[in-house]
Amino acid sequence: MSNRYTHGHHESVLRSHRRRTAENSAGYLVPHLSGDQDLLDVGCGPGTITVDLAARVRRVTALEVSEPALQLARETATAAGVANIDFAIGDAQHLDLPDACFDVVHAHQVLQHLADPVAALREMIRVTRPGGLVAVRDADYHGFIWYPAVPGLDRWLELYQEVARANHAEPDAGRHLYAWALAAVGDASTGSAAEVIPSASAWCFATEADRSWWSESWAARATESDFAEQAREAGHPDTELAAIAAAWREWGASPGGWLLIPHGEVLIRTQ
Numbered sequence: 536m537s538n539r540y541t542h543g544h545h546e547s548v549l550r551s552h553r554r555r556t557a558e559n560s561a562g563y564l565v566p567h568l569s570g571d572q573d574l575l576d577v578g579c580g581p582g583t584i585t586v587d588l589a590a591r592v593r594r595v596t597a598l599e600v601s602e603p604a605l606q607l608a609r610e611t612a613t614a615a616g617v618a619n620i621d622f623a624i625g626d627a628q629h630l631d632l633p634d635a636c637f638d639v640v641h642a643h644q645v646l647q648h649l650a651d652p653v654a655a656l657r658e659m660i661r662v663t664r665p666g667g668l669v670a671v672r673d674a675d676y677h678g679f680i681w682y683p684a685v686p687g688l689d690r691w692l693e694l695y696q697e698v699a700r701a702n703h704a705e706p707d708a709g710r711h712l713y714a715w716a717l718a719a720v721g722d723a724s725t726g727s728a729a730e731v732i733p734s735a736s737a738w739c740f741a742t743e744a745d746r747s748w749w750s751e752s753w754a755a756r757a758t759e760s761d762f763a764e765q766a767r768e769a770g771h772p773d774t775e776l777a778a779i780a781a782a783w784r785e786w787g788a789s790p791g792g793w794l795l796i797p798h799g800e801v802l803i804r805t806q
């Protein structure tokens with residue numbers, strides 16, 4: 536089953552993705568990285584995490600299903616003066632790569648967008664060398680907690696779930712990751728994996744600067760991005776999308792406003 540990427544690569548989406556670093560998005564993996572490893576970053580997007588990971592390992596392959604996204608990752612690497620990254624087009628669910636060719640295979644906020652995340656995990660395990668690591672992290676949208684209560688944000692969450700699920704995606708992937716990893720490991724075709732290690736971490740946006748950045752990004756995403764286009768295609772009028780944008784701005788302007796975004800994480804140590 537093929538599926539459409541819910542967010543697309545509108546500037547408002549990239550604004551959000553470009554704040555990501557190895558520290559704030561791959562903290563569970565960083566202690567396991569070393570300069571003798573080759574790493575595959577699946578669904579690298581604009582590549583800010585990729586560039587950070589490249590500083591910690593020997594060589595990185597940045598893989599994307601989207602050529603425009605891969606081009607953004609190339610530009611991020613060039614701007615950062617990072618030269619140990621190769622760039623490749625591919626689909627996480629059918630990697631055109633030999634078995635056992637990477638020490639670490641990483642995917643951040645990718646499995647939630649796939650129609651078959653377990654197939655992607657099997658592929659990630661397949662291309663990892665024995666004793667290597669597969670590392671995945673995804674948000675869980677129903678787990679978002681915010682303050683103060685803004686009714687328009689409840690509507691945003693419902694609409695996000697509807698649009699993502701119409702794309703055969705799983706917006707609550709965070710809570711599914713461990714079960715998906717166990718299913719992938721249990722599949723005989725991948726061999727056996729020694730260890731599946733679940734963990735969790737969160738992003739918290741609360742300062743005025745963080746609230747302004749997140750709320751303006753989502754206000755624009757609600758009206759201008761691929762998400763907005765898909766919502767319109769599903770019959771949601773511009774007035775509804777404008778109300779969601781206004782709700783994000785209301786939250787952003789609320790003194791003491793606070794947002795928690797929980798993430799599931801899994802490390803799979805291959806055998």
Ligand SMILES: C[S@@+](CC[C@H](N)C(=O)[O-])C[C@H]1O[C@@H](n2cnc3c(N)ncnc32)[C@H](O)[C@@H]1O
Nearest residue numbers: 552578579580599600601604626627643644645
């Ligand atoms: C939410 S973004 C995450 C980007 C990056 N990992 C980060 O966290 O900043 C998800 C990315 O996965 C890519 N993607 C979606 N489906 C994919 C697939 N089947 N194979 C590889 N990449 C895919 C999208 O193009 C998008 O750039």
